[in-house]
Amino acid sequence: MASAAEQLAANINFGAFSKATELKKRIWFTLGALIIYRLGTYIPLPGVNPQILADIFRQQGGGILGMFDMLAGGALHRMTIFALNIMPYISASIIVQLLTAVSPQMEALKKEGESGRKKLNQYTRFGTVLLATVQAYGLAVGLESMTGSHGAAVGDPGLFFRIATVITLVGGTLFLMWLGEQITARGIGNGISLIIFAGIVAELPRALVSTLELGRTGALSTVFIVFMLLMAVGVVFFIVFMERAQRRLLIQYPKRQMGNRVFGGEASHLPLKLNTSGVIPPIFASSLLLLPLTAVGFAGGEGPEWLQTVSRYIAHGTPLYMLLYSALIIFFCFFYTAIVFNPAETAENLRKYGGFIPGIRPGKNTADYIDYVLTRLTVIGSAYLVAVCLLPEILISQHSVPFYFGGTSLLIVVTVTMDTVAQIHSHLLAHQYEGLIKKAKLRGRK
Numbered sequence: 008m009a010s011a012a013e014q015l016a017a018n019i020n021f022g023a024f025s026k027a028t029e030l031k032k033r034i035w036f037t038l039g040a041l042i043i044y045r046l047g048t049y050i051p052l053p054g055v056n057p058q059i060l061a062d063i064f065r066q067q068g069g070g071i072l073g074m075f076d077m078l079a080g081g082a083l084h085r086m087t088i089f090a091l092n093i094m095p096y097i098s099a100s101i102i103v104q105l106l107t108a109v110s111p112q113m114e115a116l117k118k119e120g121e122s123g124r125k126k127l128n129q130y131t132r133f134g135t136v137l138l139a140t141v142q143a144y145g146l147a148v149g150l151e152s153m154t155g156s157h158g159a160a161v162g163d164p165g166l167f168f169r170i171a172t173v174i175t176l177v178g179g180t181l182f183l184m185w186l187g188e189q190i191t192a193r194g195i196g197n198g199i200s201l202i203i204f205a206g207i208v209a210e211l212p213r214a215l216v217s218t219l220e221l222g223r224t225g226a227l228s229t230v231f232i233v234f235m236l237l238m239a240v241g242v243v244f245f246i247v248f249m250e251r252a253q254r255r256l257l258i259q260y261p262k263r264q265m266g267n268r269v270f271g272g273e274a275s276h277l278p279l280k281l282n283t284s285g286v287i288p289p290i291f292a293s294s295l296l297l298l299p300l301t302a303v304g305f306a307g308g309e310g311p312e313w314l315q316t317v318s319r320y321i322a323h324g325t326p327l328y329m330l331l332y333s334a335l336i337i338f339f340c341f342f343y344t345a346i347v348f349n350p351a352e353t354a355e356n357l358r359k360y361g362g363f364i365p366g367i368r369p370g371k372n373t374a375d376y377i378d379y380v381l382t383r384l385t386v387i388g389s390a391y392l393v394a395v396c397l398l399p400e401i402l403i404s405q406h407s408v409p410f411y412f413g414g415t416s417l418l419i420v421v422t423v424t425m426d427t428v429a430q431i432h433s434h435l436l437a438h439q440y441e442g443l444i445k446k447a448k449l450r451g452r453k
Contacts, residue, residue, distance in 0.1 A: 064076070099137075200419070
């Protein structure tokens, strides 16, 4: 069966794509939705001076502002209606997933099937509204306190500006949440991931131009720019290799005789990815570490003394920041892997269907063995994420390289691309199987 599937996959070509009308509709829908998203990243918030804001971003873009602006596809430094992007939804969904691991009631909802999943999605939407409202209000207050070399960023601060900003930003986030769900249901790929992917890719040319401009002015040497671009290509290849790496556990099914026929006796594999947690650990680690910098920046440098002291010690690029960044990535790798993959549940499902790992007794021993293998894989996966994210962070902090060449952005771009290509490939494969079935039916009628 595997060889037949591989042979069929090898025969997929452009002709098969041209005949897959359903796939083409999905791709066109996805492209249209992403174009709408990109247009929204240029609609400015009312009452904000974009020139003064651009000047402020040039001074403070190395903190969490630069990080979130990279994830928002440039919408934050332009302060548009999509300035918060989809980040409140991602934070809310991860919080709900964490609650399902620690709350028995939430865990029971997760096991209820479709109805439980709908309730969890509803909780995620409510959480998105709450987080987006808090972040939007904080952003409005921060904008009122921001002043550049040419004056204040907000021309007419006050209650009306704050209310208008909160309504606009929350509405933009909810629209992106809905758009991402539509892409997932009617398009191709994961909608939320594709929105972040589109923002990063769209801003890559601007980041490349600004890097070349640094080389022209002498801030960066030509040798360093060439080295950085080659390193980015090498990181991409390394990410592809590690994301495709997996450990396959052999699963054996016993033979069963029913009458004169013998069933079972087949072998399959349980694939365990090297990096189960994906891009969640770097994003959350960066967000937590750069929060104090954001608070100080929004307060105009006049926040509490303890907050300013913490911000100085964990400023972007400092040794303590790098150490904490690595530790948080490792922590979130193990924590998120423990949430998304349950060895005991997997072992129980294998036992129900009669499957077993050769040499391992079913039940608790199988769960312990899977957990042992998964822990070793997570150690390697977390080390890989630290290496990918830390080396570019050093270059960014030392040479003011744009965030778009960082490990987090490259990781997002590569993983989303691989996931989308895999889904396109599966659609083409299913289309070819449908064609073969129709031909077989026609031949059978003859």
